[in-house]
Amino acid sequence: MNIERHVKLFKNGRSQAVRIPREFELPGEDAIMRKEGSRIIIEPAPTPSLLARLKTLQPIDDDFGPIDDLPADPVAF
16 A cells, blocks of 8 residues: 655755654654665664664673672472
C-alpha cells in the first residue's frame, strides 16, 4: 500500500527542511537519507548492536580493590 501526501518545504538556517506528517513518522532519533536520481529517501537508522554501544563507553578508572573469591553456596538437587 503506497501512501502519498503533499508536504511543504521550508528553510531551517542554511538547510532545507520538510515537516514529516504523523503517518510517516520514523522511530528513534536518527535516520539515513540518500538520493537516488531525483528521489530523496529517508529511512530509520538501524538500531546499533550492543557491541557498538559498548565501544562508545569510556573506561572506568576507579579502583574497586580486591574481590574476595568466596566459595559457592551449596545447592540442593
